[in-house]
Amino acid sequence: xxxxxxxSVRAGDLRAAARLMRDLDDGVPAAQRSLRQLYKHTGRSxxxxxxxxxxxxxxxxxxxxxxxxxAIGKTVGVVAIDPTSPYSGGAILGDRIRMQRHYLxxxxxxxxLATRGHLGGLSRSTIDVVNVMDAMGKDVVIIxxxxxxxxxxxxxxxxxxxxxxxxxxxxxxxQAIKAGILEIADIFVVNKADREGADRTRRDLETMVxxxxxxxxxxxPPVMPTEAVSGKGVGELVEMIDSHREHVFIDDNLELFRRxxxxxxxxxxxxxxxxxxxxxxxxxxxxxxxxxxDIAARRKDPYSIVEKLVNHSFAANLxx
Ligand SMILES: Nc1nc2c(ncn2[C@@H]2O[C@H](COP(=O)(O)OP(=O)(O)OP(=O)(O)O)[C@@H](O)[C@H]2O)c(=O)[nH]1
Ligand SMILES: [Mg+2]
Numbered sequence: 658x659x660x661x662x663x664x665s666v667r668a669g670d671l672r673a674a675a676r677l678m679r680d681l682d683d684g685v686p687a688a689q690r691s692l693r694q695l696y697k698h699t700g701r702s703x704x705x706x707x708x709x710x711x712x713x714x715x716x717x718x719x720x721x722x723x724x725x726x727x728a729i730g731k732t733v734g735v736v737a738i739d740p741t742s743p744y745s746g747g748a749i750l751g752d753r754i755r756m757q758r759h760y761l762x763x764x765x766x767x768x769x770l771a772t773r774g775h776l777g778g779l780s781r782s783t784i785d786v787v788n789v790m791d792a793m794g795k796d797v798v799i800i801x802x803x804x805x806x807x808x809x810x811x812x813x814x815x816x817x818x819x820x821x822x823x824x825x826x827x828x829x830x831x832q833a834i835k836a837g838i839l840e841i842a843d844i845f846v847v848n849k850a851d852r853e854g855a856d857r858t859r860r861d862l863e864t865m866v867x868x869x870x871x872x873x874x875x876x877x878p879p880v881m882p883t884e885a886v887s888g889k890g891v892g893e894l895v896e897m898i899d900s901h902r903e904h905v906f907i908d909d910n911l912e913l914f915r916r917x918x919x920x921x922x923x924x925x926x927x928x929x930x931x932x933x934x935x936x937x938x939x940x941x942x943x944x945x946x947x948x949x950x951d952i953a954a955r956r957k958d959p960y961s962i963v964e965k966l967v968n969h970s971f972a973a974n975l976x977x
Contacts, residue, residue: 659687663694669732669793671766678768681785692785699791700915702734702798703902706813708841709822714848715801717885718822723765724888725895726797732764734790736783738802738812766790780811781929784922787815813841814921817914818901820894822846823862825854839865842878843901846894850882876904935966944975 665673680688705722709715716737723733768786770779783800790798800816813819821842845866847859862880871877881897883890905914939945951957965975 659690659694662687662691666691666695666789666793667698671763674766674789674793675768677789678786681789682782692788695788695792699788702787702791702795703818704787704791704816705797705799705898706816706819706841707799707801707822708813708819708838709803709846709848710824711803713822713824714885715803715822718820718846718848718883718891719799719801721883721885721888721891722799722895722898725891727764731796732794733766734787734793734795734798735765735767736786736790736798736800737767737769738779738783738800766793766795780921780925783812784815784925811921811925815918817905818898819843820846820898822848823858824849825852825858839869839878843876844894844897845878845880847880847882848885850890851884851887855882876901942976 662673662677666677677688677691681692707715707719719735719737723735726733768790770782770786783802787798787800800812802812819841821838821844823845825847845862847855847862849855859880859882866878866880879897881890881894883894885891905911936945939948948957948962952959952962
C-alpha cells in the first residue's frame with residue numbers, strides 16, 4: 658500500500674500526491690509512513706520562498722514567476738500559506754483565480770495550506786508538502802507565505818532563495834522590515850512599481866542593505882522592481898533568482914544550506930511529535946482539561962507541569 662503510493666508520487670501522479678497531502682492533513686498514519694519512504698527521494702527541487710505583507714501581490718507574482726519557469730519547460734509546485742481563511746474560504750479560491758493561467762496546466766501543482774488546524778505548527782505541514790512536491794520531481798517548489806510570525810521565519814530556512822516582497826510607500830514600516838526580514842531576504846522585490854513612491858522605496862531598501870557589513874564573496878541582497886500584474890520586471894527578477902541559485906549551489910554554501918534545512922526539518926518534526934505525544938497522553942489519561950483549568954486559575958504553573966512531563970514519561974509521572 659505504502660509502496661504503491663510512494664511509486665505513484667515519484668512518478669509525478671497528481672491524484673496520488675493530492676490524496677497523500679490530504680491524508681497528511683487528516684493525520685492518517687499510513688501517510689506518515691509514505692513520507693518516510695519518500696524522503697530519500699527529495700533534495701532535487703529548487704525551493705523558492707516568497708514572503709511579504711498581506712496584499713503585497715505575492716500570488717500575482719508567483720503566477721508570473723511560474724509563467725517564466727513554465728516557458729523554459731520547468732515543472733513547478735506551489736505551496737500557498739493562507740494567513741486567515743480555512744479551506745473553503747475565499748483566499749484559496751483567490752489563489753486559484755490569481756494563478757488561473759496555470760490551474761489547468763499539469764506541470765503546475767498548487768496546494769493551499771490554512772494556518773489553522775496544525776497542532777504542531779504550520780512549518781511542519783509546509784515541510785511535508787514541500788517534500789512531497791520535491792519527491793514528485795518538481796523542478797521548482799515555491800512557498801508563498803505572509804511574513805509575520807516566528808513560524809514563517811523558520812519555514813524560509815527550507816528555501817534556497819527567499820524573496821521579500823514590499824510595496825511602495827511603506828514609510829515607517831521600513832523599521833519593521835529591518836527588524837526581522839533583512840536577515841531572510843536574498844532578494845528584495847518592490848512590487849506594484851507602477852505606484853507612486855516606488856523609486857523612493859527602492860532607494861530606502863538599498864540604503865538599508867548598504868548599511869550592513871558583508872564579507873568578501875557574501876551575497877548582497879539586490880532590490881528588484883516588478884509589476885506583477887503586467888509582468889514587467891519579472892524576467893529580470895527570475896534572472897536574479899537564478900544568480901542567487903548559483904550562489905547557493907557553490908559547494909560550501911550548499912553544504913551549509915543542507916545542514917540548516919536538515920536542522921529545521923528535524924526540530925520541526927520533533928516539536929510536532931513531542932507535542933502530539935504529550936497532549937495525546939494527557940488526553941488519554943483524562944488530565945488535559947483539568948490541567949488547563951488549574952493553570953488558568955493559577956493553582957498550578959505551566960513551568961512545573963512541563964518540567965515534570967519532559968523529565969519523565971509524560972502523564973505517568975503525574976498519576977501516582
Ligand atoms: N497596481 C498593482 N497592483 C498589483 C500588482 N501586483 C498585484 N497587484 C494587486 O494587488 C492585489 C493583491 O494581490 P495578491 O497577489 O493577491 O497579493 P498577496 O500578497 O498574494 O495577498 P495575500 O495572499 O492575501 O497576502 C490584487 O488586487 C492584485 O491585482 C502590481 O504590480 N501593481
Ligand atoms: Mg496570496
